[in-house]
Amino acid sequence: MLQAVIGLEIHAQLLTVTKAFCSCSAETFGETVNSAVCPVCTGQPGTLPILGNGTVKLSLMAALAFNCRINRRSFFDRKNYFYPDLPKGYQITQYFRPLAEQGFIDVRLGNGQKRRVRINRIHIEEDAGKTIHEGASSIAASRDRGGTLVDLNRCGIPLAEIVTEPDITSPREARLTMETIRDILRYMSVCSGDMEKGDLRCDANISVVDTEDGKSSQRVEVKNINSFRFVEKALEFEFERISEAMRKGHQITKETRTWDFASRTTISMRTKEEESDYRYFPEPDLPPLEVSENLIDKTRREIPEMPDRKTDRFIAEYGLPEHDSTVLSADRELSDFFERAAGLTGKPKETANWMMGELIRILKEQGLTIGQTLLKPEHMADLLDLLDSGKISSNNAKEIFPDVVTTGVMPSEIAEEKGLHQVDDEAEIEVAIREAMSANPKAVDQYRSGKKGVLSYFIGAVMKKTRGRADPSIVNEVARRLLENE
Amino acid sequence: MDNRSFRKKLEQLAEDAGNPLDRDYLERIRSLNPEINAFTEYKTALENPSNGPLKNIPFAVKDNMHAVGFRTTCGSRILQDYESPYDATVIRRLKKAGALLVGKTNMDEFAMGSSTEHSVQGVTKNPWDTERISGGSSGGSASAVSAALVPFALGSDTGGSIRQPAALCGTVGFKPTYGVVSRFGLTAFASSLDQIGPLTRCVEDARTIMSIIAGEDSRDATTLKGTRSLFLRKLEPSIAGKKFAVPIEILEYEGLEKRVYDSFMDMVERIRQEGGIVDEVSIPSVKYVVAVYYLIAPAEASSNLARYEGARFGFSDPSPNYAALVKHTREKGFGEEVKRRILLGTFTLSSAYYEAYYSKALRVRRLLNKELSDIFSQYNYLINPTCPVIAPKIGEITDPLVFYLMDIYTIAANLSGLPAASVPSCSVNKMPVGFQIVGPRMKDMEVLDLAAAVESISPFFEHGLAPIPERWSA
Numbered sequence: 001m002l003q004a005v006i007g008l009e010i011h012a013q014l015l016t017v018t019k020a021f022c023s024c025s026a027e028t029f030g031e032t033v034n035s036a037v038c039p040v041c042t043g044q045p046g047t048l049p050i051l052g053n054g055t056v057k058l059s060l061m062a063a064l065a066f067n068c069r070i071n072r073r074s075f076f077d078r079k080n081y082f083y084p085d086l087p088k089g090y091q092i093t094q095y096f097r098p099l100a101e102q103g104f105i106d107v108r109l110g111n112g113q114k115r116r117v118r119i120n121r122i123h124i125e126e127d128a129g130k131t132i133h134e135g136a137s138s139i140a141a142s143r144d145r146g147g148t149l150v151d152l153n154r155c156g157i158p159l160a161e162i163v164t165e166p167d168i169t170s171p172r173e174a175r176l177t178m179e180t181i182r183d184i185l186r187y188m189s190v191c192s193g194d195m196e197k198g199d200l201r202c203d204a205n206i207s208v209v210d211t212e213d214g215k216s217s218q219r220v221e222v223k224n225i226n227s228f229r230f231v232e233k234a235l236e237f238e239f240e241r242i243s244e245a246m247r248k249g250h251q252i253t254k255e256t257r258t259w260d261f262a263s264r265t266t267i268s269m270r271t272k273e274e275e276s277d278y279r280y281f282p283e284p285d286l287p288p289l290e291v292s293e294n295l296i297d298k299t300r301r302e303i304p305e306m307p308d309r310k311t312d313r314f315i316a317e318y319g320l321p322e323h324d325s326t327v328l329s330a331d332r333e334l335s336d337f338f339e340r341a342a343g344l345t346g347k348p349k350e351t352a353n354w355m356m357g358e359l360i361r362i363l364k365e366q367g368l369t370i371g372q373t374l375l376k377p378e379h380m381a382d383l384l385d386l387l388d389s390g391k392i393s394s395n396n397a398k399e400i401f402p403d404v405v406t407t408g409v410m411p412s413e414i415a416e417e418k419g420l421h422q423v424d425d426e427a428e429i430e431v432a433i434r435e436a437m438s439a440n441p442k443a444v445d446q447y448r449s450g451k452k453g454v455l456s457y458f459i460g461a462v463m464k465k466t467r468g469r470a471d472p473s474i475v476n477e478v479a480r481r482l483l484e485n486e
Numbered sequence: 487m488d489n490r491s492f493r494k495k496l497e498q499l500a501e502d503a504g505n506p507l508d509r510d511y512l513e514r515i516r517s518l519n520p521e522i523n524a525f526t527e528y529k530t531a532l533e534n535p536s537n538g539p540l541k542n543i544p545f546a547v548k549d550n551m552h553a554v555g556f557r558t559t560c561g562s563r564i565l566q567d568y569e570s571p572y573d574a575t576v577i578r579r580l581k582k583a584g585a586l587l588v589g590k591t592n593m594d595e596f597a598m599g600s601s602t603e604h605s606v607q608g609v610t611k612n613p614w615d616t617e618r619i620s621g622g623s624s625g626g627s628a629s630a631v632s633a634a635l636v637p638f639a640l641g642s643d644t645g646g647s648i649r650q651p652a653a654l655c656g657t658v659g660f661k662p663t664y665g666v667v668s669r670f671g672l673t674a675f676a677s678s679l680d681q682i683g684p685l686t687r688c689v690e691d692a693r694t695i696m697s698i699i700a701g702e703d704s705r706d707a708t709t710l711k712g713t714r715s716l717f718l719r720k721l722e723p724s725i726a727g728k729k730f731a732v733p734i735e736i737l738e739y740e741g742l743e744k745r746v747y748d749s750f751m752d753m754v755e756r757i758r759q760e761g762g763i764v765d766e767v768s769i770p771s772v773k774y775v776v777a778v779y780y781l782i783a784p785a786e787a788s789s790n791l792a793r794y795e796g797a798r799f800g801f802s803d804p805s806p807n808y809a810a811l812v813k814h815t816r817e818k819g820f821g822e823e824v825k826r827r828i829l830l831g832t833f834t835l836s837s838a839y840y841e842a843y844y845s846k847a848l849r850v851r852r853l854l855n856k857e858l859s860d861i862f863s864q865y866n867y868l869i870n871p872t873c874p875v876i877a878p879k880i881g882e883i884t885d886p887l888v889f890y891l892m893d894i895y896t897i898a899a900n901l902s903g904l905p906a907a908s909v910p911s912c913s914v915n916k917m918p919v920g921f922q923i924v925g926p927r928m929k930d931m932e933v934l935d936l937a938a939a940v941e942s943i944s945p946f947f948e949h950g951l952a953p954i955p956e957r958w959s960a
């Protein structure tokens with residue numbers, strides 16, 4: 001059997017106030033190109049880097065959340081290469097001794113099982129600018145022609161690079177691993193986790209091993225994967241490509257390939273021989289990064305309960321199915337909302353059902369997070385109350401829910417306003433049924449001659465008349481009585 | 487100009503704060519600079535100074551420090567038209583103290599050299615003999631101070647670039663402990679070795695300047711805390727009872743000129759007469775300092791100079807694509823010595839050779855640190871000639887290795903980050919000879935204390951100031 005052996009190299013932009021080594025704002029989204037810059041981050045002669053506290057704190061949080069061993073003393077190094085978006089001609093990174101090493105995360109595979117993926121290292125580095133190749137569909141295609149424009153706004157934004165061990169055994173697991181990492185980072189507000197915007201980036205290493213004879217292909221690196229879905233797609237493509245070659249007895253070259261969005265394939269970027277020599281050496285402008293026991297303790301206390309542990313707790317404490325627990329735990333706001341709502345309603349399962357179904361659908365449709373809506377746990381409690389006491393039907397509840405989310409008005413008020421309270425008055429229902437009977441005597445005859453299925457016609461007619469507010473069980477009972485006894 | 491004004495120390499000059507001192511100096515620079523080419527650029531009029539201890543006192547800085555209103559060329563074609571976008575920390579501090587920046591001084595391209603012959607702005611000459619080099623790479627600053635075109639100037643010292651030209655031009659030169667003076671705004675050559683310091687006509691003036699430019703800087707993470715206060719006390723020149731180490735490796739170096747050796751031994755004799763205890767010691771790793779320096783400095787330089795590629799600032803050679811732009815800009819923009827060192831550094835940092843060269847150099851650097859700290863556990867000072875020769879004739883030396891070896895006595899202080907001063911100790915055939923004092927880390931003031939003591943017994947000084955060569959004192 002052929003099996004994938006996958007490791008990920010993840011770059012997460014840290015949500016710091018300032019850039020890593022200067023005091024420029026790190027929030028550059030929507031800024032005019034080349035405006036969020038200063039002499040330091042544009043590499044003017046004579047400038048020097050100053051490491052910001054925010055960068056240390058957020059990367060330390062990530063390292064602790066990924067169960068890493070923290071190096072009390074780590075160092076900065078320079079990675080040297082020429083590229084138009086790299087103003088200094090080198091990137092400040094941590095090569096020889098990173099901030100943190102030897103961690104792990106547990107990734108849920110969705111079938112009740114988990115895969116432990118070991119983290120090799122987490123280190124701090126600075127982002128480069130953005131290169132825009134004019135008139136080219138992809139960087140690979142425009143390497144040697146076309147104009148190149150550079151935006152240095154992103155230059156110097158801090159990144160945490162997270163490198164996993166090759167513990168991942170399928171493209172799907174790779175996607176799940178990325179999602180798990182995203183969830184953890186977002187939980188702590190360390191990174192926005194948005195892959196489409198490039199706030200979170202993934203390069204993947206893949207080789208294929210034949211489990212029968214233990215033979216392994218060369219390792220291929222896939223770069224520029226810009227969505228969670230494409231992590232899986234790109235690796236599926238690579239797995240197939242490599243497997244096919246192995247089955248045919250062809251050699252796989254050790255190379256770097258890029259995910260090509262347009263063709264949904266990977267394209268060769270460079271082979272091993274073409275790799276640059278980055279000439280790493282210690283960064284003389286920055287002293288060692290000393291992390292005190294005190295800072296570690298303080299940071300550890302600021303780390304919230306992580307999604308994986310929360311999922312386990314939701315299963316145990318609220319009796320939710322694994323899938324629901326995973327979805328609700330994946331987002332900190334959503335899980336906080338759930339816990340507060342479940343406390344108010346006293347019905348965790350129903351609360352979860354509503355959130356999993358209606359709420360998540362509405363959020364997706366409107367492209368909002370729960371915090372961006374006016375929905376409060378009190379609304380959920382009110383809604384479940386109305387349903388429980390039979391005051392509104394579940395269809396009507398679904399109908400008004402979007403209004404509750406967008407307006408923040410209590411469900412009972414909206415139901416009242418719209419006259420949606422369920423009709424449970426037998427007299428009123430009887431009037432409606434009689435009307436239907438006199439409107440269609442033929443159906444009455446049919447029923448009485450034994451065609452009991454016609455009952456649904458009368459129920460339907462009543463529901464229509466009361467715009468669905470009638471309690472179906474009462475309608476059923478009254479219709480039966482009238483049809484059979486008169 | 488009133489000749490007496492350069493018979494005064496900075497503190498006395500500052501007392502004459504009302505004097506239109508700056509105009510006198512500007513006139514002097516305008517008329518005399520063409521003979522020595524010390525300046526790359528100077529002002530013809532100055533702004534109003536701030537109120538401070540150096541009010542109205544003109545000064546110059548080496549052309550690798552950034553100052554708004556000036557270009558910062560680093561003696562290179564690649565930065566020939568580069569306008570400084572900000573002030574270096576040292577400039578900011580001096581301006582705040584009332585000093586007036588009058589100009590930028592010439593240097594070997596990117597501070598890579600020991601003669602100030604390798605600048606796109608031409609050769610800077612030695613005021614004591616204009617056929618001779620001024621030393622380097624801060625040759626322009628040394629020459630300007632020596633000819634009294636400014637009362638003081640700043641230089642930068644990576645392997646001796648303040649002390650060696652100070653020695654060859656007969657001025658005081660001081661390189662502080664690494665981290666005492668902010669490098670923010672100093673165009674980097676070799677970041678772990680570079681340090682800014684003053685060139686002055688007496689030791690007291692060097693202390694005055696240090697008391698203004700020293701101190702922690704939030705823009706330079708390698709600056710040390712609490713260093714400015716070191717320089718606020720009065721100098722305490724004393725020799726009696728102090729212990730001095732003279733490394734035999736230095737005296738045995740075959741490139742040491744006899745007359746320089748003799749003048750050094752003459753000063754050693756004077757120190758003994760004053761009650762100093764002078765011993766010869768062995769510091770084996772001193773033999774390797776030049777080799778270690780030429781592995782570490784070019785490696786750092788190859789990275790520091792990568793930013794000059796023609797895309798954002800400085801000289802740019804229009805090319806069809808980025809790779810060609812980088813290649814052509816650097817080919818035409820850098821001089822031979824700079825290219826030699828970039829190639830050397832690129833080679834020694836390459837992954838195949840990193841262990842064999844760069845990594846080994848770091849180990850020897852640590853060994854040197856240890857040997858020197860062992861010496862300083864027994865001695866107050868390490869003393870030796872600043873430079874093994876007197877200033878050579880312009881164009882006389884063509885082999886880069888001979889230049890490299892001229893720094894053999896100054897490099898150790900950079901590799902170990904130690905404070906070191908060069909004080910003129912005598913003249914040989916009317917050319918100055920420098921005496922170097924090296925102290926333990928953070929003992930900058932103690933080094934200046936001894937420098938002041940040497941100054942007081944040096945036959946070179948007149949009325950407590952380095953004399954101005956005859957041609958310039960008229």
Ligand SMILES: [Zn+2]
Nearest residue numbers: 022024038041
């Ligand atoms: Zn900036």
